[in-house]
Amino acid sequence: MSPSKARRAERPDYGWVISFGCKETGELKRLKVDTDPAADTSPIEVPCSCGEVHRVTVSPYRRRRAADEPFDLEVKSLDELRGG
């Protein structure tokens, strides 16, 4: 990574963030996913840090993740969170 390439149009890829509310703790949690979740917006089931599994709707909440943005859990693909 050289500084001279910092101005290129394509942004670095830090994955995507899907926010969801945890009913148990009342907190907003963040799920990081490496691949663009737009391909399939069917609900996912997220094993939350509170110990419960939350059913989360994907579509309205996904967005690009900032480089230094923290997250609560991480998957490569949302398919990992959909029962087979």
Ligand SMILES: [Zn+2]
């Ligand atoms: Zn929770």
